[in-house]
Amino acid sequence: xxxxxxxxxxxxxxxxxxxxxxxxxxxxLLLALPLLGAGAPPLxxxxxxxxxxxxxxRATLALDDSSSKEDPSLTxxxxxxxxxxxxxxxxxxxxxWDGTVASQNSDxxxxxxxxxxxxxxxxxxEVKDLYAERALAGIETRVGIQRFAWxxxxxxxxxxxxxxxxxxxxxxxxxxERKIGVPAVSxxxxxxxxxxxxxxxxxxxxxxxPGPDERWSLLPATSTFPGASSPELxxxxxxxxxxxxxxxxxxxxxxxxxxxEWAVNLFHGFDPRPVFGATALTTTGTDHGQxxxxxxxxxxxxxxxxxxxxxxxxxxxxxxxxxxxxxxxVFTVRRELWETSISQGIDPSLLPxxxxxxxxxxxxxxADYRPFEDGLLTIxxxxxxxxxxxxxxxxxxxxxxxxxxxxxxxxxxKVETSLNLAWNPEHSATMIKASTYYILTDFxxxxxxxxxxxxxxxxxxxxxxxxxxxxxxxVYSW
Amino acid sequence: MNRWLxxxxxxxxxxxxxxxxxxxxxxxxxxxxxxxxxxxxxxxEATMTLLDKGGGTRSRSLVEYSKAAGxxxxxxxxxxxxxxxxxxxxxLIHARTFSDRDLWAYFPELKRIRRIPxxxxxxxxxxxxxxYDDFGGPPNLDDYSFTILRxxxxxxxxxxxxxxxxxxxxxxSRYVAWVAKGQWIHRKIEYxxxxxxxxxxxxxxxxxxxxxxxxxxxxxxxxxxxxxxDLVINSIRYHTSFPDELxxxxxxxxxxx
Numbered sequence: 001x002x003x004x005x006x007x008x009x010x011x012x013x014x015x016x017x018x019x020x021x022x023x024x025x026x027x028x029l030l031l032a033l034p035l036l037g038a039g040a041p042p043l044x045x046x047x048x049x050x051x052x053x054x055x056x057x058r059a060t061l062a063l064d065d066s067s068s069k070e071d072p073s074l075t076x077x078x079x080x081x082x083x084x085x086x087x088x089x090x091x092x093x094x095x096x097w098d099g100t101v102a103s104q105n106s107d108x109x110x111x112x113x114x115x116x117x118x119x120x121x122x123x124x125x126e127v128k129d130l131y132a133e134r135a136l137a138g139i140e141t142r143v144g145i146q147r148f149a150w151x152x153x154x155x156x157x158x159x160x161x162x163x164x165x166x167x168x169x170x171x172x173x174x175x176x177e178r179k180i181g182v183p184a185v186s187x188x189x190x191x192x193x194x195x196x197x198x199x200x201x202x203x204x205x206x207x208x209x210p211g212p213d214e215r216w217s218l219l220p221a222t223s224t225f226p227g228a229s230s231p232e233l234x235x236x237x238x239x240x241x242x243x244x245x246x247x248x249x250x251x252x253x254x255x256x257x258x259x260x261e262w263a264v265n266l267f268h269g270f271d272p273r274p275v276f277g278a279t280a281l282t283t284t285g286t287d288h289g290q291x292x293x294x295x296x297x298x299x300x301x302x303x304x305x306x307x308x309x310x311x312x313x314x315x316x317x318x319x320x321x322x323x324x325x326x327x328x329x330v331f332t333v334r335r336e337l338w339e340t341s342i343s344q345g346i347d348p349s350l351l352p353x354x355x356x357x358x359x360x361x362x363x364x365x366x367a368d369y370r371p372f373e374d375g376l377l378t379i380x381x382x383x384x385x386x387x388x389x390x391x392x393x394x395x396x397x398x399x400x401x402x403x404x405x406x407x408x409x410x411x412x413x414k415v416e417t418s419l420n421l422a423w424n425p426e427h428s429a430t431m432i433k434a435s436t437y438y439i440l441t442d443f444x445x446x447x448x449x450x451x452x453x454x455x456x457x458x459x460x461x462x463x464x465x466x467x468x469x470x471x472x473x474x475v476y477s478w
Numbered sequence: 479m480n481r482w483l484x485x486x487x488x489x490x491x492x493x494x495x496x497x498x499x500x501x502x503x504x505x506x507x508x509x510x511x512x513x514x515x516x517x518x519x520x521x522x523e524a525t526m527t528l529l530d531k532g533g534g535t536r537s538r539s540l541v542e543y544s545k546a547a548g549x550x551x552x553x554x555x556x557x558x559x560x561x562x563x564x565x566x567x568x569x570l571i572h573a574r575t576f577s578d579r580d581l582w583a584y585f586p587e588l589k590r591i592r593r594i595p596x597x598x599x600x601x602x603x604x605x606x607x608x609x610y611d612d613f614g615g616p617p618n619l620d621d622y623s624f625t626i627l628r629x630x631x632x633x634x635x636x637x638x639x640x641x642x643x644x645x646x647x648x649x650x651s652r653y654v655a656w657v658a659k660g661q662w663i664h665r666k667i668e669y670x671x672x673x674x675x676x677x678x679x680x681x682x683x684x685x686x687x688x689x690x691x692x693x694x695x696x697x698x699x700x701x702x703x704x705x706x707x708d709l710v711i712n713s714i715r716y717h718t719s720f721p722d723e724l725x726x727x728x729x730x731x732x733x734x735x
Contacts, residue, residue: 048735052562083735138723149589176589190728257727259580261593311593313580318593368592373601373649412528412705413605414536442536442561477562 050081055476058099060469067466068215071099088133092181095125100168102214114145114183114205115240117298120214128181140188145181148199150253150265152309152320153380155403158362159265159307159324162199162249164207164272168216171431171464172451172471180205197253203243204270204300211235215467218274219296236279236295241270249302265307265324275299276332278354299355301330316369322382323363330355333392335458356393361385364401374409394458396426401460414439422461429455429462437475447473503624503640509662514616517690518546519719523712526606531704538564538604539712542613543734545720550575552615553725557733564604566733569613570725577618577646581610584730591727600649607677607698607707621646632656632665633682650676658684661691675701688716 054077060070075096082089095110101122112119112126131144151159155175163179170178182205188197212219212235219235241247249269256262279295307324338354364382371377380403389397403422410417420433430453437447449471455462526538538561544554554571558564566586573579581594599611627639637656644652649671656666661684669677677700681693696709723729 050565052565054562081735088735140728147589152590154588154590174587176587188728190723190726192722192726195726195728313593313595316595316597318595370595370598370601374605409605412530412602412607412700412703414530414534439536445563 048081048083051079053078053478056473057475058471058473060099060471062215063468063470064466067468068102068213068217070215073097073099086135088135090129090131090133091127092129093125094128096123098122098124098168100210100215102211112208114180117206117209117237118211118235119208120211128179130181138189138191140190142184142186142188144183146184146186147176147179147181148184148186148197149176150251150263150309151307151322152311153322153364153366153382154378154405155380156382156401158322158364158382159253159267159305159309161267161269161272161303161305162201162251164205166208167218167274168208168210168214170216171433171453171461171467172449180208193257195255195257199249199251199253201249201269202245204241204247204249206238206240206298206300207272207274209235209274209298216464218463234295236297238298238300241300260312261310263309265305265309267303267305267307269302270300271303271326271329273329275301275330275355278338299330301328301355301357303327303329318368320366320368321364323361326360326362328357329360330357331386331390331393331395333390334394337392356390358389359387361387374413376407378405378407380404398426400425424455424460427456427459427462429453429459431461443476443478445475445477447475449473501626501638503626503638503642504619506626506638506640506657506662507619507622507624507642510657510664511616511619513662513690515546517692517716518544518552518615519717520544521715521718521720523714525710525712526608527708527710528606529706529708536605537561538606541734543718543720543724544615545718545722545725547573547722547725550618553722554614555725555729555734556613558604567604568730568733569610570727570730571614572725573615575618576616577621579614582727582730584727589731591730597647597649606709607679607700607705608696608709612698627654629659630656632658635659635661635665637665658691663691663693665693677701687714690716 055074056076057072057074059072062069073096075094075098078091078093080089080091098121101120103120104122105120109121110123110125112121112124127145129145129147131142131146133140133142148162149160150162151157157175162184163182165178166173166180167178182201183203184199184201186197186199189195209218210216219233249267251265251267251269253263253265275298277297277299279297303326305324305326307322309320309322311318311320313319333354333356362382362384364380366378366380369377369379382401384395384399386393386395386397386399389395401422401424403420406419408417409415416437416439418433418435420431422431423429432452433449435447435449437445439445450469451471452468453461453464455465457463457465520542522542524540524542526540528536528538539559540556541559542554542556544552547553552571552573556569558567566584568584570582570584571579579596581596581599582591583594584591594610599614600609602608603610603613622645623643625641625643627641630637630639636659638659640655640657642653642655644650650669651672653667653669655664657663658665663684664681666681667679668675677698679696679698681696683694684691685694686692692711692714694711697706698709699706724734
């Protein structure tokens, strides 16, 4: 497989200009202006201003010599939270030098934008949250770039659909770190025994993928095509849906409080899960003869999801459950079906669609339990059922994910250890992640993380099977 | 008086209310209960210092809001301000009665609220030697039995020394408390698991704030590990009358802001 940075390979200068990196931020700020009125009120006696941050330096030792390597990273976070009476301005910025980036975007853009899938920026600056909030008559209205947290499950929540993920370092980042902030308008009403939240995301923000020559690529860096004359696969940037009212996402969450907490979640909008389509074969003459390529393009599809979640305490257990029925979810067919055909010279445009649309039912339960003081065990089981599954799919009719995490604080939480085990039994895919952090002072900590992954190449963990690694991290927080 | 007769009388009287100012252990704790109820509407800013055996220290600052919510109900919100790792981590209690309460914790890193079983109330409060329960309101007196052990002067303060034994499931089997006469607050406490003393604390620098005696310095030690925690009140305000909205899950997510 040939890989060139899509920003240079696929788009000319015009298309880069068309995309205007950074314009969504400006648009979000424009949206926020009505809330701000003539500008934020001056900070007064009731003001509060909180500034905090974190610097992290990380070095990774790849345990598999044939895997893509990464350089050391230095990344930071800055969180500013300003309040004055009913007003709030909140921002969460991240940036730094990302050692996983293998080849820079040609424009060397600093700011990660909200409309590009393949973004190789290092150094980079990313806006995770940037919103203005106004609380009035018991309703909080927020305008700007936001992250949401719907549902109850950890790591792979079922009803948490507004924020697409950044798949760079997918299995190392926490759920909130993976989330990409989206421009949104949200309104939240909170009462003593119920609460509700309405969210509107006016346009699609795509998920982000590393390139195939990078360590956390979803696409393998090496071609699986047989034969030297096979067409080459080139990841392409998609043409995103037009920015109009029809192409937004919206949702409503209503939650009751009490001994058993219930919530209903309604969502209509773009599915954040990655799906790929293909372009027609292109043959170009080169010095060496003919070069045949085809493009693989991320595609985006709307779904409608109706979900429920619940939480309760039973004895020593804190229990959580979540379910959702999603209509019109799109899946990419098994890789070998289209790869083999294309490698035999069949134009992808003449093949049956790479995409299959089905309804799905997802459900899961989780429990927190303290086996001893300063120890917290979380276990989670979830399944995804594809209704009327097509045999062309890699996913089985029922896909199961079992996950457990044991966090222990030692020496009054001076040492923090975490052990994660995950298993996808349908494909015998496993993940083991263990970390130990030593708290040096209130500001400094140092930690070691080990990651072992196994499974077939298209499975959730197996696609990263070469990414076994040990990571050393030094963190300064303030 | 015959020496043996004196010993017999003293032994008999030590088990009767008359020997302790006419009060039983339960009556002493009813007074403690009354003071704790009076102190429920408050805002406290405090600094918690964790001291390990090797001399290392870590510091945490927090703010606590509480509110009486009926004759025997209350609500508490505790939010950490520092260090950065704990900033905006919060803990919410809704006590429907003194013996029936819901607990939640919020972790900004997860952006999610977690329900906490009440059985965790005796666990370490975020690595300190205090427990979650130490930040709760008064207990239900009917869930405990009280025995006056003796009277004792502690650092110049006359105290009733009372043994408190739970009738409900707790992670300790009993505690012995030194209750200051007249002020009806704890001055010293020792928690036992069976016969083993595992946690001990003192309450000092008592000041009268809004007619409520308030210890400004609290020290707690984990006896087996030697780890200690000092909790110093920086400011406290009573009769605050916070709105109900401050004690919602949304307020927990917003760190009380």
